Amino acid sequence: MLAIDNGMLKNITGESFITRYSSSEWAQRGFCNKCGTSLFYYLVPAEQYHFPVGLLDSELQFxxxxxxxxxxxxxxxxxxxxxxxxxxxxxxxxxxxxxxx
Known part of the structure; x- marks a missing residue:
């Protein structure tokens, strides 16, 4: 589960269900290790997560x-x-x- 406050990622829970793959020296990709769903793209130097919009609650305003x-x-x-x-x-x-x- 993602915790987002004012557009900033505050916490990811259920990390045990996430597999991180280092796709380059500067990026990781996160996947559900049960179903394979792509969850995020993480830019290591910037410490930034990028998520598919469909993963987020549709009631949030962006x-x-x-x-x-x-x-x-x-x-x-x-x-x-x-x-x-x-x-x-x-x-x-x-x-x-x-x-x-």
């Missing part, structure tokens, strides 16, 4: 502020509000620079 890999999105996919957009190259450059600081 305003999307960022889109990443915008250069790879399908033409029909868009958010209803303006966001900060980053291409894949910009994302990798951002986290490469963050890891060097």
């Amino acid at each position: 305003k999307f502020s960022h889109q990443i890999f915008i250069d790879e999105k399908p033409d029909y996919y868009f958010f209803g509000n303006e966001t900060q957009n980053m291409t894949g190259a910009e994302v990798f450059a951002h986290f490469e620079n963050e890891g060097n600081s």
Whole structure:
């Protein structure tokens, strides 16, 4: 279970049901070790979790502020509000620079 307060992840419970796979030096992917569902993408240097929106309670109100890999999105996919957009190259450059600081 996820505990979120003001848009910030506060706690993950049931960690024994989560398997973390280090997909690179700077990222982990979390999966349910019972059914295989993808639960999150964790950026190690930034200590940031990224979750599929379908995993969250539908009653929560969100305003999307960022889109990443915008250069790879399908033409029909868009958010209803303006966001900060980053291409894949910009994302990798951002986290490469963050890891060097």
